[in-house]
Amino acid sequence: MKEYIERVTDGEDLSLSEARTASSLVFEAATEAQIGALLSALRAKGETEAEIAGFAQGMRDAARTIDPDRRPLVDTCGTGGDGHDTINVSTTSAFVVAGAGVPVAKHGNYSVSSSS
Structure with a gap:
């Protein structure tokens, strides 16, 4: 990681392969x-x-994968960004459904404006 930090700080560009490796280090070993x-x-x-x-590419390498052919499977998404400071219902519903034994693929991003 140190080499990549030094090179970028010196204004050098990373190749696609180097950036992928640096991204992997972010997920595996970097402070x-x-x-x-x-x-x-x-x-x-x-x-x-x-x-x-x-x-x-490095982020995709580190991401968890799911089997989309597994049935039943509930797919839910939400960012919590309704703008009204309400509870994030998609996360709550994912917990309820998973608690009932149904596999859930929950995706999205960090809460933007709601509470979780």
Whole structure:
């Protein structure tokens, strides 16, 4: 990770492969300080298309996969962004359904404006 931080801080671009490896390190071994340093350096330098694509590939590599052919399967999504500071119903419903023994694929992003 140190090599990638130094190179980006010096204004060098990472190749797609290097960015993918750096992204994997973010999920596997990097400290919070290293992650912050790398992301700050990338932002200051300006991210290239290859760097963005490499980080996206690294994120996909680290993501949990599901078997979409498994039945039954409930798919629910929500970001909590209704703008009215209400409870995040999609997360609550995912817990209830999973508690009843049904596999749930819950996806989305961090809460934007609601409470969970």
